[in-house]
Amino acid sequence: MEKAEIGLIGLGTMGSNLALNIAEHGHRIAVFNRTRARTDAFVENSGALRDMVVPCYSLEELAAAIRPPRPIIIMVLAGKPVDEQIEALRGVLSDNDIVIDAGNANFRDTMRRFSELSGSGLTFIGMGVSGGEEGARHGPSIMVGGTEDSWKRVEKVLTAISAKFKDEPCAAWLGTDGAGHFVKTIHNGIEYADMQMIAEIYGILRDGLGMGPKEIGTVFSNWNKGRLNSYLIEITAKVLAADDPKTGKPVVDVILDRAGQKGTGKWSVIEAQQLGIPATAIEAAVAARVLSSIKDERQAAEKAYGNIGVTRISGDKDALLKDLELALFAGKIAAYAQGFAVMSGASKEFNWSLPMPTIAKIWRAGCIIRSQMLDTMAEAFSGGASTNLLMAPAFISLMQEAHPSLRRVVARASEAGAPVPALSSALAYFDSYRQGRGTSNLIQAQRDFFGAHGFERIGEQGAFHGPWGSGAAG
Numbered sequence: 001m002e003k004a005e006i007g008l009i010g011l012g013t014m015g016s017n018l019a020l021n022i023a024e025h026g027h028r029i030a031v032f033n034r035t036r037a038r039t040d041a042f043v044e045n046s047g048a049l050r051d052m053v054v055p056c057y058s059l060e061e062l063a064a065a066i067r068p069p070r071p072i073i074i075m076v077l078a079g080k081p082v083d084e085q086i087e088a089l090r091g092v093l094s095d096n097d098i099v100i101d102a103g104n105a106n107f108r109d110t111m112r113r114f115s116e117l118s119g120s121g122l123t124f125i126g127m128g129v130s131g132g133e134e135g136a137r138h139g140p141s142i143m144v145g146g147t148e149d150s151w152k153r154v155e156k157v158l159t160a161i162s163a164k165f166k167d168e169p170c171a172a173w174l175g176t177d178g179a180g181h182f183v184k185t186i187h188n189g190i191e192y193a194d195m196q197m198i199a200e201i202y203g204i205l206r207d208g209l210g211m212g213p214k215e216i217g218t219v220f221s222n223w224n225k226g227r228l229n230s231y232l233i234e235i236t237a238k239v240l241a242a243d244d245p246k247t248g249k250p251v252v253d254v255i256l257d258r259a260g261q262k263g264t265g266k267w268s269v270i271e272a273q274q275l276g277i278p279a280t281a282i283e284a285a286v287a288a289r290v291l292s293s294i295k296d297e298r299q300a301a302e303k304a305y306g307n308i309g310v311t312r313i314s315g316d317k318d319a320l321l322k323d324l325e326l327a328l329f330a331g332k333i334a335a336y337a338q339g340f341a342v343m344s345g346a347s348k349e350f351n352w353s354l355p356m357p358t359i360a361k362i363w364r365a366g367c368i369i370r371s372q373m374l375d376t377m378a379e380a381f382s383g384g385a386s387t388n389l390l391m392a393p394a395f396i397s398l399m400q401e402a403h404p405s406l407r408r409v410v411a412r413a414s415e416a417g418a419p420v421p422a423l424s425s426a427l428a429y430f431d432s433y434r435q436g437r438g439t440s441n442l443i444q445a446q447r448d449f450f451g452a453h454g455f456e457r458i459g460e461q462g463a464f465h466g467p468w469g470s471g472a473a474g
């Protein structure tokens with residue numbers, strides 16, 4: 001039998017679709033899954049691509065089915081299962097074979113795996129993939145970390161299967177070792193903020209304006225034709241339009257308000273904190289998911305405080321809708337600015353030289369956060385935007401137009417009792433970032449008072465102490 005060009009382990013949602021995508025692009029692929037039944041089901045459902053697929057029932061069989069040097073994609077649950085697969089593969093692979101971890105790995109695990117495999121003869125690639133089920137099948141965004149040489153060896157197949165934005169492949173080599181998985185992690189952090197802000201706007205429309213799912217869906221659908229055009233807005237409109245076959249009710253009304261998470265949002269926030277770079281909108285989104293998960297406690301609190309609910313927001317509905325659209329737009333810009341700032345900090349910390357224009361470009365199609373705005377970001381970064389996206393001329397104009405709406409929406413939502421943690425964090429970040437003289441002069445003084453930490457004076461060099469007298473520095 002003709003040998004396969006590539007192998008894949010893990011035929012779950014992502015792996016099975018990625019395998020079919022690879023096969024459809026003319027690459028014969030050998031596949032293996034821990035649970036045999038899943039391999040059988042995959043083969044049975046591979047339809048016209050059946051001849052391009054080689055089912056294998058052991059790693060030995062998988063290795064024997066692929067032409068050396070073998071590229072093998074691992075697409076299993078992140079964490080220990082990946083280590084177990086790598087360990088098992090070491091026993092069946094040969095020098096120059098390439099092991100590609102394509103799951104949502106923590107980039108620190110990826111760095112460790114790089115160092116553990118160095119000198120083993122095997123090449124390792126840590127690769128972030130975004131686009132969910134549909135993206136994996138028809139074109140995901142692919143973020144690669146590893147040596148440039150290893151990228152060159154897999155570039156052809158990865159660019160072929162990736163999404164295309166106006167013919168440009170959404171797959172790129174972003175740097176050594178953990179670079180690809182770090183960028184995927186921040187992609188997901190931004191995804192969390194984006195989703196949370198959309199949910200906050202949905203909350204205002206539902207509880208503040210008393211609108212039903214279908215009507216809200218139409219609002220999102222209209223917004224998707226304008227500046228907010230993005231995959232997440234598009235699917236939100238579709239979700240809100242869908243009915244539950246069991247009850248006939250809008251499906252969103254029968255879903256529990258409790259969202260899970262697998263780790264990438266939390267890792268984004270941890271790494272931002274480690275780097276000392278504020279990612280407050282992302283942090284608020286992660287915290288909101290955590291709060292959503294303590295449903296019993298929230299219900300008890302509702303009883304304790306009385307069901308105050310959200311008071312109705314009155315006024316010109318069209319003007320309010322315009323404000324909500326612009327508020328979401330401004331909030332998104334702040335969240336992206338934070339995500340890119342974190343990547344910029346990590347790039348320096350880990351010597352990756354992350355290419356910001358390329359990252360924005362490969363996020364324009366295929367991935368979950370794809371949006372029209374990313375094209376403007378790609379242009380801004382290509383034009384040399386470096387410190388913070390909020391300093392790019394195009395984004396200064398956009399924020400000047402949109403921030404008054406964000407301010408009004410946060411104020412009105414707070415008055416009405418509608419929680420808007422991500423939008424308000426985004427606004428506070430923007431307001432703090434654009435304030436030439438803030439309030440930390442007082443913090444310097446407080447620190448000096450209780451801890452003799454000293455402070456700087458305006459226009460003078462050196463460290464100074466305050467005239468605090470007795471009781472200070474105690």
Ligand SMILES: NC(=O)C1=CN([C@@H]2O[C@H](COP(=O)(O)OP(=O)(O)OC[C@H]3O[C@@H](n4cnc5c(N)ncnc54)[C@H](OP(=O)(O)O)[C@@H]3O)[C@@H](O)[C@H]2O)C=CC1
Nearest residue numbers: 010011012013014015034035075076077078081103104132
């Ligand atoms: N779903 C999504 O939208 C996206 C997911 N990802 C990432 O891709 C990876 C796979 O996700 P997804 O396809 O959704 O997950 P699924 O739950 O659909 O599939 C999980 C796969 O992992 C395998 N697996 C689990 N534990 C082990 C183990 N201990 N040893 C060997 N194999 C194991 C399963 O095998 P078995 O059949 O035997 O259980 C199955 O093939 C994850 O890292 C995920 O975070 C990345 C981007 C998007």
Ligand SMILES: O=C(CO)[C@H](O)[C@H](O)COP(=O)(O)O
Nearest residue numbers: 104130131261262263264368
């Ligand atoms: O990577 C993804 C999308 O880009 C996965 O769908 C991931 O599972 C999303 O994160 P979480 O499950 O924590 O919401």
